Amino acid sequence: MINVTVTGAGGFIGKNLVDRLLREKGVKLKQYRHGDDLSLLHEYLNDTDIIYHLAGVNRPQNKDEFESVNRGLTESIVSYLIDHHKTPKIVFTSSTQAEHNNPYGLSKKAAEDVLKAYNMKTGADVCIYRLPGVFGKWCRPHYNSVVATFCQEISHDKDIEIHDADKMLELVYIDDVIDSFINCLEQKKQEKSFYYTINQTFHTTVGEVAQKLYEIKKVRESLIIPDLSDKLTKYLYTTYLSYLDANNFSYKLPVHEDERGSLVELIKSHQAGQIFISTSRGGVVRGNHYHHTKVEKFCVLKGKAAIKLREIDSEKLINYQVSDQNIEIVDIPPGYTHSIENVTDGEIIVMFWANELFDPDNPDTIYLDVQPNEADEKKG
Incomplete structure (x- = not known):
């Protein structure tokens, strides 16, 4: 039996990961969600083999939350583990923004440094994923994913704003992220590296994503399904449908x-x-x-x-x-x-x-x- 704790269990990635973990044999799962008391998390940490540390903020109302949540919660977890002589593996969702000099990126980089120090002090495994833009079902629009925002607006017949159609995007599909996370359950630490990558990512532009989503929207009129042999198109199609309202799943066909x-x-x-x-x-x-x-x-x-x-x-x-x-x-x-x-x-x-x-x-x-x-x- 593997004891697993997930922080941020109610978020986009957390919700998808929890669903998968609940179907894994030999896994006992504990979920820590936004709003839970920190003492509950400490209780979970007493008996856990692997922590998926997904909790974090992307667009807080107060910029100080970047530091208090992204770095502060990580420090709290690590301090408790060290004080109680616990050495579970920690899988951490960082961001490619950690390479940039902005408040969000700096807070993620600071959290990475805390985890590296934890590894150096205890020898515990640390797996850091600097994720690019993650998209898929249950992602929150107008928060941290342009794909989620576009899907929400286009599927509800609203205009989208594109400031730079040629802006490059690196995207990763949620199921690919979860597959990699699940592999961490028993995977041994990589030699000489804290950083793990997702096997499949997509390089595109803001304009191309919008174009594909508008083509997907037109399927109900044209009946022409896009080329689903292209995986990015396939995943965008799947994601788009997840943003439809429940009363808008069906559509009539000409007879x-x-x-x-x-x-x-x-x-x-x-x-x-x-x-x-x-x-x-x-x-x-x-x-x-x-x-x-x-x-x-x-x-x-x-x-x-x-x-x-x-x-x-x-x-x-x-x-x-x-x-x-x-x-x-x-x-x-x-x-x-x-x-x-x-x-x-x-x-x-x-x-x-x-x-x-x-x-x-x-x-x-x-x-x-x-x-x-x-x-x-x-x-x-």
Whole structure:
């Protein structure tokens, strides 16, 4: 059993870390939060193997709090440990601002020095993370993260202020931070270094972050999902959604209806094509066309249908009988004219995927009847 104490347990990083620690086997967790009495922290320190010291202030109302909290609380922890002959490992969240001559950075650097002295005096492990801008769910807007502020404002249809779009940002995603912290539970101290780094960081600009977030906001209108193979974009998308109000999780989609039924586009992607669903009334046949480059997948979600295909230079007909009783996907290769027919009296629902977005100027759709004669080869 590892006894763990987390200071700043109610903050952005603390909340994410606590959630993870509560799911770790063999961990007994104690949480020290803003407003708790210092005596409670001292009580926790009597029986702890590792301290995640996350408590700190970024934008206090009084600048003296930089010194009293960022340095002062660290000194209080270290003094108590030394006085009571305790040597737990301490993992400390410092900041890249510790390299700069500003009140916040100076207070973080002072706290680092206190921890280094603790190591020199006791030999206890000290792991210092000079974190860049951390972003992710539960981060407080208008506090210490431009990403959190932009997500909050953009998701609530408010204007954002950009003073320098070209300003460089170094960002790190909260889950990457927590993964590294969890590794510290049993990781031995690095030789000749107090400083630890997160394996994955992102270098971007203020303007690029804003642009990506506006593109994410437009997904509900365009249906075009951004390129999520880019990890920064993926993490920004995840983070953005966490700032939506609970009554704004859903959004309506345009429904295209005619005498055959309806069609609704769901998701589009420049990298992965698009997904849409259709309903068809009894006896309705859709398709009777082929594509040169576009390929599709058909999947019947409700009802029963006959999917027919024929290579355009052949008279051989291929017929797949599909239904919701045995969900399967039928691939539609290029050069095969194809159709799907509702063979029930009720409505069918079909999901389609195409490997490219529909381009009305180049639809790659050539109409050709699938069934020129009665030849029929059963498949499936």
